[in-house]
Amino acid sequence: MKLSVWTYEGPPHVGAMRVATAMNGLHYVLHAPQGDTYADLLFTMIERRNHRPPVTYTTFQARDLGSDTAKLFRDACQAAYERFKPQAMIVGASCTAELIQDDPGGLGAALGLPIPVIPLELPSYQRKENFGADETFLQIVRTLAKPTDRSARVSCNLIGPTALGFRHRDDITEITALLNDMGVEVNVTAPYGATPADITRLGAAHFNVLMYPETGESACRWMERTLDQPYTRTIPIGVGATKDFVEEVAALTGCIPRLDTDRLRLPWYSASVDSTYLTGKRVFIFGDGTHVATATRIAREEMGFEVVGIGCFNREMARPIRALAKDIGVEALISDDYLEVEGRISNLAPELILGTQMERHIGKRLGIPCAVISAPVHVQDFPARYSPQMGVEGANVIFDTWVHPLVMGLEEHLLHMFREDPEFNDAAGPSHHAHGAKQVSDAPDPIGAQIIWLDEAERELRKVPFFVRGKARRNTEAFAEARGDSQISVETLYEAKAHYAR
Template sequence: MKLSVWTYEGPPHVGALRVATAMKGLHYVLHAPQGDTYADLLFTMIERRDHRPPVTYTTFQARDLGSDTANLFKTACQAAYDRFQPQAMIVGASCTAELIQDDPGGMAETMGLPIPVIPLDLPSYQRKENFGADETFFQIVRALARPRPRTDRITCNLIGPTALGFRHRDDITELTGLLADMGVSVNVTAPYGATPEDIAQLGGANFNVLMYPETGESACRWMERELGQPYTRTVPIGVGATRDFVAEVAKLTRIKAQIDESRLRQPWYARSVDSTYLTSKRVFLFGDGTHVAAAARIARDEIGFEVVGLGCYNREMARPTRALAREYGVEALITDDYLEVEARIEALAPEMILGTQMERHIGKRLGIPCAVISAPVHVQDFPARYSPQMGIEGANVIFDTWVHPLMMGLEEHLLTMFREDVEFHDAAGASHHGSTSQIEVPDPGEVRTDAIVWLDDAERELKKVPFFVRGKARRNTETFAVERGLHEIGIETLYEAKAHYAR
């Protein structure tokens, strides 16, 4: 029933699909009923991939339950091997097939296929998609990776990017360039773009870069323990985190920290006149734990927003998210129910939401601008252009993505605030053609406002209005006050005038 409405994470076999689809030379045989093939659409439609996922479904039907579904699985396994000739195979059951307890792993083992066959035990009714991806990749690494001599030059593995990940493809490109500037080459990127033969080469790198803890941390911990490879803990999303990441890599490798910031525009933009108007905007954050933690730091420390609430949907990240919330002085929201998220947003009434595709829908309903920072996402968040989240260019992209909705909101607000003005009212013609309206518009200059006194709180608030319309805002507010017999303008009067002219 939950899949018929919104859900932040699918069942764990969808996580396994993300790993299988990201890799090459790997095939996934999924014991599943007819209908569970819906997962294919996640990749071909939402991610706009040019090929279908490497998955064979048994697609048993209701009439098969009284016969030998195990034999159907074996037949599907053999057919997949014969047709695709993969280097390795993973086998498992969907949430529905798990109920009939056919043991895909045990059955595949008895078939004697001449390739590694890796069984997946994904508890569909206790865990979810991110766990499924993390566990699947861990099992692949544990089965195929072995100790190897280190490469001649300093190299690392990029660990964690999968299919259907939020900007994973572009993050790989950005990090590869960032590391190259330091003299560090990438040995293997996995699972994205890797083959089973590549997985066997993981042990040759000096260290691992954990890009996404949700989908790669178990494998990194195993490689640290079994292959002697340390891994980075800093996720380089944002200017500060990128600098910290470079420093961490330098410490691990004992090479000089170097970072080319010639493309970095975000800090200057964040200090510009237009952006300082946005300082102290109240924002609410929700998504996976890793992206929420990164976004909170950017919001508070790099752009100057006020974080009024945050949370995550993946319970594996509940503890660090709660600790983060305490640091920011807010209450953490750990839930996978979008209705709870909507209720919290309504209660906090933020000026902007930083969230997932779900929060984008919530924002539309509540009239609050939203920028997407985390999966789950829809087709518009798999752009054809280069649009990373990590590294130097990622910081620029994030600034644009977050600030533009607020600037558009400012533009709409100004148009409504001055809609009675001779240039902006509904019947006015295009400004570059001159006014063609015959409608009489009240002239604020006809009202005497020289006796009005502005209180300090209202003056401070008025200074937040961009300078090129500040005078108009002052005159409109004074007119509003005089018409109501007021001799002083406080912050409440300023807000009332703003609401009046925005009608």
């Protein structure tokens, strides 16, 4: 274990909380010390939920370790059942409580409660949050889902959305409408909004729509084997992927593929004259595996960006992300160390970052625009407005989210043009970044550490827009170094510009 200012994923019991909090009629009894009882902050402050998570803690203290902590757990289970009257209960231990080996599963089963008690075995020191959510939902489905007659009309289950998920609430609405247009009904959405009774009805659907592999793929695989339900592999994020998803659903059901593209704005803009401002922009993409893979396709095929690097923090998705990176000719970064991610971004010096809230902070420090595409996210990424990522409207939202940071970059260029005006101060840095943030574009490159810029050349360099100034500096220094020059004059700057323009 290591201490960290930021973390991309919590321990696996946080993933279990995400499933429990997403559902109704399910209660989670967590064997945990006082210090592990922070779930209320995660869900009520970040997601802005109006209900506290359905979690009961044993909250044992140091003085309890010399007595019967197992009794504390049994008492907590009994009290939770009597107070909340849930349809089912999941029981487990936090990373700290795992060390005392009280066996919450066995203790919960021995209570003889008149509801299903589902034990969770989550290896806290080997796996993390997304695994915890995936495994928790799998155990709930394995315990409660049973074979049953199929629904009269073609129907599906939406699998994977949880609490604290990135735009999951709105994605459900968008995909439900898209399926309804094709004549496909949604049988159950789970875990988000489902009850344990709903889980018993999963088998009535003809197929499953896997919305988020990180939190639902294990359950889909189990239902494919046990309930004979195929599941979709395409994640409908982006125009191309949404069209592919519709075709996949049509192939599974025999329905006519139907997609209302009248609301789509991204393809028109991408083909317009204004889009030339976006073409070739160098982009670095980092987040959970699913959103990175879909963002890479959108960036390359629908926005005309140049993807210079991709990566993910969840090691369960390392293999497909490495394969994708190989296909597009870049090196994949699989890491949950934000300092390593920051180092890669600094070295690549992209013009746009697509990432998590961590990359947003990194972008502020480095002076690089960033759009958030994946959890973990901050409170501002749980908007009150309708803001999906999936489907037709999701494509519009993504376009706005990605383009606005770049448009702000153009606005900053205009501010630089008027930097001598008394209302502006060139040393203050771009207004939409942290005050006084160090600009990557203004920083000397290690390549040219021994090369001296003459004052006149430095003044001329300042006339270059800040968002490409770093590239101009590096190119000029590389040009001077190749010629053996130890100083850069205005003439050197323009000779370098002419050289790289060929």
